Amino acid sequence: MNSPPVVPGASIGVIERYRQFLPVTETTPVVSLSEGSTPLIFSPRLSAIVGRGARVYLKHEGLNPTGSFKDRGMTVAVSKAIESGARLLICASTGNTSAAAAAYAARAGIRCAVLLPAGKITIGKLAQAFVYGAVVIALEGNFDQCLQLVRDFASEPGVAIVNSINPDRLEGQKTAAFEVIDALGDAPDVHLLPVGNAGNTSAYWRGYVEYRRANRATRLPRIFGFEASGAAPIYSERVAARPETAASAIRIGNPASWKMATAAFRESGGSIGIITDEEIFAAHHWLASNEGLFVEPASAISVAALLKAKPDAPGAFSPLPDLAENAVIVCTLTGHGLKDINAVLNDRLKPVSAPADKSAILSILGMPT
Numbered sequence: 001m002n003s004p005p006v007v008p009g010a011s012i013g014v015i016e017r018y019r020q021f022l023p024v025t026e027t028t029p030v031v032s033l034s035e036g037s038t039p040l041i042f043s044p045r046l047s048a049i050v051g052r053g054a055r056v057y058l059k060h061e062g063l064n065p066t067g068s069f070k071d072r073g074m075t076v077a078v079s080k081a082i083e084s085g086a087r088l089l090i091c092a093s094t095g096n097t098s099a100a101a102a103a104y105a106a107r108a109g110i111r112c113a114v115l116l117p118a119g120k121i122t123i124g125k126l127a128q129a130f131v132y133g134a135v136v137i138a139l140e141g142n143f144d145q146c147l148q149l150v151r152d153f154a155s156e157p158g159v160a161i162v163n164s165i166n167p168d169r170l171e172g173q174k175t176a177a178f179e180v181i182d183a184l185g186d187a188p189d190v191h192l193l194p195v196g197n198a199g200n201t202s203a204y205w206r207g208y209v210e211y212r213r214a215n216r217a218t219r220l221p222r223i224f225g226f227e228a229s230g231a232a233p234i235y236s237e238r239v240a241a242r243p244e245t246a247a248s249a250i251r252i253g254n255p256a257s258w259k260m261a262t263a264a265f266r267e268s269g270g271s272i273g274i275i276t277d278e279e280i281f282a283a284h285h286w287l288a289s290n291e292g293l294f295v296e297p298a299s300a301i302s303v304a305a306l307l308k309a310k311p312d313a314p315g316a317f318s319p320l321p322d323l324a325e326n327a328v329i330v331c332t333l334t335g336h337g338l339k340d341i342n343a344v345l346n347d348r349l350k351p352v353s354a355p356a357d358k359s360a361i362l363s364i365l366g367m368p369t
């Protein structure tokens with residue numbers, strides 16, 4: 001596979017942007033959909049809610065090619081898989097990994113099989129796996145059981161596992177931390193993330209540490225992860241046999257990167273917290289209606305944590321203990337809202353009926369007719 005021609009002004013993809021930090025060589029065939037280089041959006045309202053002079057930024061990973069942060073890891077994992085001669089990609093997924101794997105497999109011209117917990121994947125993500133041409137297998141079991149089964153394929157010739165147990169995935173995902181530092185000029189004080197399989201938390205920490213070591217940053221952020229309260233194995237320090245949350249992306253009871261993420265929280269001086277589904281969905285709605293950012297429910301969890309801040313009560317900022325004055329805070333918004341349309345299909349979606357008549361519209365808008 002030859003390197004593609006460079007399109008002026010276009011995003012070059014994370015491998016070309018951060019090649020020197022990634023496990024690729026000149027001869028690695030690059031499978032890219034121009035992922036990465038996502039915006040870091042300042043949120044004046046969240047900054048005001050947190051108070052204490054904080055500045056809150058949102059890293060909008062839903063703007064990647066398949067609508068989630070998984071594309072960063074997938075470009076590296078699939079490029080390396082092709083380099084080593086793989087002919088089939090396989091993964092377990094709560095939906096986003098399977099969408100990304102299917103797309104990059106299509107791009108690379110190889111087969112892809114995705115193992116999904118039956119009935120637990122949002123329709124948008126399922127549609128992606130089908131339309132990109134993956135073999136979609138619905139398993140009677142939860143995500144953790146799907147991943148257990150996928151592990152058994154490690155020794156099959158020509159098969160590459162592209163879950164985050166594949167180290168190339170986390171290598172690609174660490175580039176999001178590089179981008180945050182490149183955008184801010186240094187690392188933030190605090191970084192907040194949703195936690196499911198715990199790979200992304202681990203990848204960000206690795207990215208921050210490596211960039212700091214390369215003198216691209218003068219400091220390291222504290223990493224705070226959040227699990228849904230019904231699917232909180234790391235928080236409760238034991239495997240959840242029946243994880244339950246309406247934020248289906250993070251419905252995971254036995255995270256693959258558990259140890260690495262725990263080390264990231266400990267080494268960075270952060271921690272793991274829990275957020276109820278009610279708070280997740282309130283934040284999901286708040287982000288769309290106050291910031292114009294429509295993300296999937298799991299992606300709203302770190303914003304939900306910030307919304308719990310109590311700026312009027314001095315010293316009462318509970319979600320982030322010991323927050324310094326004027327802190328720079330980054331939340332990663334991991335996936336796009338259109339992936340989980342059922343999450344918003346309720347009464348709010350009923351349009352106001354009207355005849356095709358200007359005065360009727362004016363009266364609906366409360367304007368003089």
Ligand code: F0G
Nearest residue numbers: 093094096097196197198199200334335
């Ligand atoms: N947010 C979204 C939108 C996700 O899809 C995931 C994980 C996470 C957060 C959590 O990231 O697993 O690295 O801790 N989705 C995986 C999947 C499990 O199969 O798509 P994590």
